[in-house]
Amino acid sequence: MDRTKLVVAFNIGEIYTGYTFSTTAQFNDDPMKINSISWHSQYNRMSEQTPSSIILNAEKGFQSFGFEAEDQYLLSCENNKDTNFYFFQHFLCQTNWFTEKNGEIYVNPLNRVGPVLLQTLIRHSVSYLKTHFLNEIQKSQIADDNILWVVVYPELDKFDVRLIFLEAFLNTGIDRDNILLVGESLAIQAFARYIEPSGNYETSGIQNKSTIILNCAKTQICPNISFQKHLQVATNVIGMSSVVDDIDSIMKKRIGCSIFTGLTDINSRCDVLCWLEIALEGSVFRQAHGSHVGIKIPSHLIEYMRKHVTRFSNDGFKLQFGVLRIEIAVIHEVFQNALSPLMDHLKREINIFNTGTIQNVILVGDFSKFIMTKTVFRESYPQFEIIVPSNSYMAATIGATLAGHEILSGKKHSRILYIPKMSIVGMLHIKQAALKSSSNFRTSINDKPAVKLSIDTGTTTNVSYLPDLIRPSKIATKLQDLYESDYADILEAIVGKGRDNSKSEEFLLQILHVAYDECRKQAHAQINTITQALHPTCGIDGIETSLPSDVVKPLIEYRRKNALQYLPRLIKSFVETLPNMVDISNAQLLDCTSFIEKSIECCWLMCVTEPPMFLKFEWNKSEQIDLDQLDIEGGDGRNVDSMRWPPLYLHENGPLMNKGVVNAK
Structure with missing residues (x-):
């Protein structure tokens, strides 16, 4: 089995925290083919980064981090509960810091008296993030000594926190030789070279x-x-x-x-x-x-x-x-x-x-x-x-991953000129020739890490490629845009021509529903045809044709990446057959062309993700409306009268991406 090296970069920033990673094989194939993790909040928030916030329990031991910590604090505020935990929001912001005479840095919690050492907060955060990362890629059976851990440290005006970050990672059991410290500015320079x-x-x-x-x-x-x-x-x-x-x-x-x-x-x-x-x-x-x-x-x-x-x-x-x-x-x-x-x-x-x-x-x-x-x-x-650039908001994290690969490959020559981050905003100047060379990461604690890495390149779970625009979060945004802009405008136009409002809502919802069903059918038929055609027993009667998952998954991923290429013919075919599925006149078809095309685009992208994203059109009208999943646009009751727009889920029975909209009774 092929063995390769893995680089993972952690960036605990002043506001957000995240990590990205890639193998050397991915880097050699496409340096920007970098993996990220989706973080979720119970308040319908999702991002490739999570807040740099942490909760310690009454004994100042670790309790929660990121979205989970903020959710817990917000819930306590909503319920007006007295809390015995310590909540630190954006604990790397220097406005929350103070120093003792011995030079130790302390951070004040937001909700109570009781400062805690910055070193303690970073240690708990690093331990949590390392565990989170290893859990995400556990199917690859990766050992700590098979990974180069790149740490982005903030370049602060008054404090040097490199040693604190280094000690925090060493305390998790990572070997000193497998840790690389990179300043935020140099990480961003590495990112710039590739875009x-x-x-x-x-x-x-x-x-x-x-x-x-x-x-x-x-x-x-x-x-x-x-x-x-x-x-x-x-x-x-x-x-x-x-x-x-x-x-x-x-x-x-x-x-x-x-x-x-x-x-x-x-x-x-x-x-x-x-x-x-x-x-x-x-x-x-x-x-x-x-x-x-x-x-x-x-x-x-x-x-x-x-x-x-x-x-x-x-x-x-x-x-x-x-x-x-x-x-x-x-x-x-x-x-x-x-x-x-x-x-x-x-x-x-x-x-x-x-x-x-x-x-x-x-x-x-x-x-x-x-x-x-x-x-x-x-x-x-x-x-x-x-x-x-795409994913510019994660420039430092992505750049640190690239920097790690440059160190491994021995590319360490640079003529980059750097101006330190200033009080208002960080800024640096790069000569064009230097953009095409590699960085000399002299801020690294260890100039030549003795890294001995090997790792299976098995498929990881819950991971997406950062430069990829066909991601669930992007699709969810596209679908919400369809509702807020095209749906609203077309509904107003149809009603303005004398059609009943409720029947117009039902008409547009039917178009979306039919588009979704058609895309699901096409997506299933397409991948089924491909897998059957590739099976060694193809064409032999009486033998079932199925392929192992490690063969099918690359095919599904290839289709997903090239999904937009199939759209023109799919849209043309759907528009031609739509009058057979929906009672629609030529005039209405002309009015709704933009809505129809964008409905197909959204539904097709949902259906070619793996697993497919899920639209829920059916609701039990005898049950009370779940306000966590549905918004009420009309009526003042507690039960569903009619559906205006379906909720979107990451996959069937999965987490909610977009709320649905209903009329109540």
Whole structure:
């Protein structure tokens, strides 16, 4: 059996924590073929990163980490319970630190008196993350000494925490020679080398061009924003606080109401903030739909908002079918304010250099993922190409994984120039020639680790490739966008032509249901045909044809990666046969073309994931509505009257991805 080496990178950041990993075989095949883990929260949050928050019990022993810790704290707030645990939110933020005379660093908990050594918090966090990682890949039967553990350490202004991180990993039993420490800035440089466009300089004839990497970290743009702003808001959207505050302020000034008025429960607040963050990531910026961002509003807030805003409002906000639509002009104004400190810092740095030598600005960090961030930078600096790579918010973690592979392969030459992270934002300058070379990770504790690694390349579970855009979280966002934008617009158009509202809702739901069933049938038939054709006994009567899973899985993965190639013919075939399955006129077919095509796209991507994602259309009308899975758009009862939009699950009987929408009775 082939043996290979594994590199895993841990990044405990000021706001978020995560890890990524890949084998040397994956690195040699495609350096950006890097694996990540999906983290989940009971408040419908999911991400490739989890909050850097931790709870210690009354004896200051480990209790929970990440989403689990924040969920536990939020639940105690909601129930007004006295707690005997210590909750540390974003414990690497220096604003929570203080030092004793002996130089020891302590961190204050958020909920009670009783500081704890930073070293203790990091030790518990590292132990948890290591165990979590090994559990995720347990089928590969990996031993600790088969792994190179790359640790990203924060480059802080006043404190050097490298030794604390090193000791924490050593305490988990990892051999000293298998640990590599990499500073955040150098990890980001490694990331940049693999995403910087090649050939720009040779083809343009320009020499000695430079690229600037700008770290748009949420903690830098929105300093000291924590639970103090919204005491019962889960802080996976902590960096959105200034954006939310500004949008809320504009709403109050223009129309006299607030997004958060009446949102007393944690679920509702989390839902509103999470949908806002998802919307701002870019999928719902639609020039064809009035240039707006849509946020789904909880049903119990809709009546209040209708007193202030309607579907015909022209003051920057509209309420349409339970969705608050915010004009792009409002979002643009808000982001200009939020990004102002970062713009000023970039301007000062650029003035130090000859601007004629700068061609590209690469945006990384949490705030870089929002479409409006790139728009604002492009408007302010039209002379530069603004680049936002895929998964830019995880640049340091991905870069650390790449750095580990570079160390293993002996690529350690570099001419990269680095400017340390400043008080507002981190920033570094890279010569174009250096972007194509490898880094000299001189901040490593051990310059030449004696690594002896071997590992099976078996399939891991619950893992996705980071650069992959056909991921469950992306598909869930695409489906929600379909409901909030296309569904709402087409429903309004159909009703405007005199058709009954409830029958129109039923009509559009039927189209989605038929599309979903057709995609499931096609996906199953396709993979069944392929596996039968490849079986050695193909064509021999009386012999069942089935292939082992290790043969079928690569076929399924190949189909998933190339899923978009099959869409045009699938859509064409579906549109031609739809009148045979649904009572639809030619005029209605023309009106609904965009909705039909996007329904097929979403359903096809759901069905080619492994395991397939699941839409639930059937609900027992005698049972009380489960508000954790369904939102109520119409009616005031407790039972399902009719389904408007189905909930989406990661797989059948799996965790919820998107809530459904129903009318109640």
